[in-house]
């Protein structure tokens with residue numbers, strides 16, 4: 391209680407008592423860091439490439455799979471229920487459509503993610519099992535981000551990749567939301583209706599920063615994967631293997647195999663090139 395009060399007193403932005411205002415203020419620096427990752431800077435410069443976008447989709451798929459499964463499972467939890475908007479927000483099916491567009495009907499075998507994505511997924515699943523109220527922080531970070539800067543990123547993706555239709559861009563589209571601005575206000579007001587003790591509120595702000603950090607680590611890992619694939623497999627055609635010791639196929643059995651191989655040999659493994 392005391393910590394929160396003094397934190398607020400020292401905050402130059404005079405943050406009020408609403409969770410939505412507090413979470414925005416608490417994650418302001420993390421947001422700047424996320425915007426300044428190499429991947430997001432490439433985005434802002436309109437330099438996103440198809441391999442980058444495809445890899446990003448794979449990680450987003452795994453992140454939203456965990457997030458939306460945990461939100462569904464905890465839909466009636468008193469903290470989760472107010473921000474549970476599957477009709478308007480759910481991204482999993484949009485990501486499946488986009489992945490199928492780029493990888494074909496066998497896309498599930500082609501989903502590869504870096505270690506940071508596995509950590510993010512694990513964090514969401516643990517929160518869902520042990521502290522479901524904190525799923526609010528994860529939903530906030532991803533969904534309000536998608537409805538904010540994410541809307542611009544969608545347009546940039548279409549332009550950068552020279553896509554003439556919206557195929558492959560479902561992720562950015564929210565047909566159930568006519569005004570992202572008004573929907574974000576609704577989401578914020580629902581967040582503000584959640585009853586939290588000061589202790590849980592502090593936890594929530596911490597978790598939101600953890601969520602941003604996990605996103606940053608995913609973006610950084612994706613850039614590393616890309617530098618490996620571009621230096622080692624530049625111009626390789628689809629289907630050729632590339633080397634990496636930081637990529638995880640998303641199937642658990644495959645992850646285990648990869649883990650064992652990496653541990654035993656520390657040599658790179660073969661994956662399909664993007």
Ligand code: HEM
Nearest residue numbers: 414424425430433434530531532534535538539540602605
């Ligand atoms: C190129 C990178 C990015 C740009 C240009 C960008 C831009 C923006 C802008 C302009 C807003 C304010 C919109 C408004 O006030 O209505 C915003 C809000 C937000 N962004 Fe980003 N963003 C980027 C990356 C990210 C990332 C990577 C995340 C998290 C994973 C994120 C999460 C959020 C959240 C949660 C909000 C809502 C803040 C609030 O109102 O509480 N953003 N972003």
